[in-house]
Amino acid sequence: MDRLTPERRSWLMAQVRSANTKPEVAVRSLLHRLGYRFRLHRRDLPGTPDIVLPGRRTVIFVHGCFWHGHSCKREKMPKSRLDYWGPKIEANRQRDRRKCKALRDLGWHVTEVWECELKYPARLARKLVRSLSGRATSP
Known part of the structure; x- marks a missing residue:
């Protein structure tokens, strides 16, 4: 049973x-x-990526650990309404896989950043530089 009223939950x-x-x-x-330098939320690309670096043909998705089902300490399934949340989060994961595949099929490099990775900015910076280095830039 939800401890919030339907109006408050909404x-x-x-x-x-x-x-x-x-x-x-x-x-x-x-x-x-x-x-x-980058562009934001390009609607003309599959999945409307959070961050787009067009000259490097790279997109970055920033995922919340809970909403996208990351297997870290932050991702904890709710204790109520498991019949709703389980399929919901699994559907999010499947949608993420479809978006990434569609972008890769179009020749884009896809990088996913998880919310929990923000705890270690230096490590995240290295990951991003590795992901973006060697990718061509437009003239």
Whole structure:
């Protein structure tokens, strides 16, 4: 049983953003400090990637550990309504795989950044530089 009223639950779920989340803004800030320039939320690409580096043919998805089913300490299944949350999170994971495949089929390099990776910015910076280095830039 949900301990919140349906109205309160609806309000709470409406507060969950799909773009410009704190983890996404943190990754964008890190990329900018590293000297990379990018575009945001290109709707003409499959899955509307969070960050797009067109000259490097690279997209970056910033995933919340809970919403996308990451197997880390942050990802804890709720104790109530497992019949809803289990299939919901699994559907998110399957959608993520489809988006990545569609982008790769179009020749894009896909990098996924997990919310928990933000705890270690230096490690995340190395991952991003490795992922972006050697990728061609447009003239």
